[in-house]
Amino acid sequence: MLDDLIRRYSRPVPRYTSYPTAPHFHEGIAADSYESWLASLAAETAVSLYLHVPFCDRLCWFCGCHTKQVLRYGPIAGYLKAIAVEIATVGTRLDGRGRISQLHLGGGSPSMLAPGDLLLVAKQIRDAFVIHDDFEFSIEIDPNDMTPDRYDGFGAAGVTRASIGVQDFDPKVQQAINRIQTMEQTQAVVDGVRSHGVRSVNLDVLYGLPFQTEASVMRTIEAVLAMRPDRIALFGYAHVPWMKTHQRMIDETALPDAVARYHQSRLASAQLLAAGYQQIGMDHFARPNDSLAQAARSGRLHRNFQGYTTDDAPALIGLGASAIGSLPQGYVQNCVPTADYMRRVREGDLATVRGFQLSDDDRMRGFAIEQLMCNFAIEIDQLQRRFGDASTSLVDDVRGLHLRDVDGLVSFDGRRLDLTDKGRPFVRSIAARLDAYLREGAPRYSLAV
Secondary structure (H helix, E strand, C coil): CCCHHHHCCCCCCCCCCCCCCCHCCEEECHHHHHHHHHHCCCCCCEHHHHHHEEEECCCCCCCCCCCCCCCCCCHHHHHHHHHHHHHHHHHHHHHHEEEEEEEEEECCHHHHCCCCHHHHHHHHHHCCCCEEEEEEEEEEEEEHHHHHHHHHHHHHCCCCCEEEEECCCCCCHHHHCCCCCCCCHHHHHHHHHCCCCCCEEEEEEEEEECCCCHHHHHHHHHHHHHHHEEEEEEEEEECCCCCHHHHHHHHHHCCCCCHHHHHHHHHHHHHHCCCCEECCCCCCCCCCCHHHHHHCCCCEEEEEEEEEECCCCCCCEECCCEEEEEEECEEEEEECHHHHHHHHHHCCCEEEEEEEECCHHHHHHHHHHHHHHHHEEEEEEHHHHHHHHHHHHHHHHHHHHCCCCCCCEEEECCCCEEECCCCHHHHHHHHCCCCCCCCCEEEEEEECC
16 A cells, blocks of 8 residues: 555655765764865865855744854854855865865855855855866855845856745745745745846755645645746755754644655656656756756766755865865764854864765765665666676675565666666665665654655
8 A cells, every 4th residue: 555655665764965974974084184185185176165154034943954043144244254264274275276166055044145245255265266167156045135235246256056945835834934935025036046147046845844735735836837947956844853953843743744745745746747847866856958957867967965966076175164075085074063163263273073984885885875866776787897896795785675675666677776656756765775874873864755
């Protein structure tokens, strides 16, 4: 029975924006490790930058980010001074190595930055690093932040991509998650950023929120489609109140159960596909001519801490409190408390306090999990070419996915494992069976669908 299948495969597992996942990072990787990893980066290596702004002027109760509410601009201005120091420090450590291909500002609400400060950050980045000719600059937007001068600031700073939070347009749902935002307001932001040079607009939508129904989700999708975004992210709400205490403000009795979440996601996906969008992995959609759709069709899709991406840079540098970076050797994360972060960087130190050094098995399993998450498939020949004899145990595990499948979620012809249409909604749960660390501990995760 479908409902039983949904309940079994919707159990909490990681989202796999990295492997191993962040709960397995540890304090054995700190600033000295990060410094040596930066020093070994090859001169022409493509590098992406992620800059975290951990502030909002309102606290949305659904949010799972590292952020805090501020009612005045002073804390942001002080934080940006520390960001400037970290940019300079990392730039000095790189000493001209690396070519910056992408910059992403996330949060929190980076759209809170005053236009002059956004311009200053963009200049500091360009002064400290070598910028690639095809540089892309993306930013996350809370429509409530936007003012005419901020649009001008986006244009002057060279922002090329914008991700706009929608979540849901139903007033009852908005009230339940403390995120009041009208369709007209959102449309004005879409139009405003496009008129100031932003080439690609993404809208974020959530299902599984309190008081959502299949009908209300479909109404939100209909409104989103009317805005003609280039990309749409359709995320399942991650209810993790043990990690994010403000989520305790949400009435858990109003949350849809696993079966209701599944049907909300399937109806919304069908609506987007019918409108001509191409599905990208488990929860993204894009117009067929968008670079994300093109990457998916050609097998060049990747997945990192920002989700599905065309970004194939082997190095990601995280800037700001709690920011995570990745280099060929492994992962690093800055300290989370903003005061601690600011103190560390003002003393001239790197702010790294935890991370993970990758083993050969980690790289191999991470590659296989990414293939499942991006392409819904794993090719045995590709594993063997890439990892040689070391792939034997992983190949056995991949074959085991098929041997243990009693629900028709995968197919296997001896050389390629594919998720069936029935299995694709449960890709996180299937990928988790290749996760060597998931068996060891008990980090708590959100529902898989």
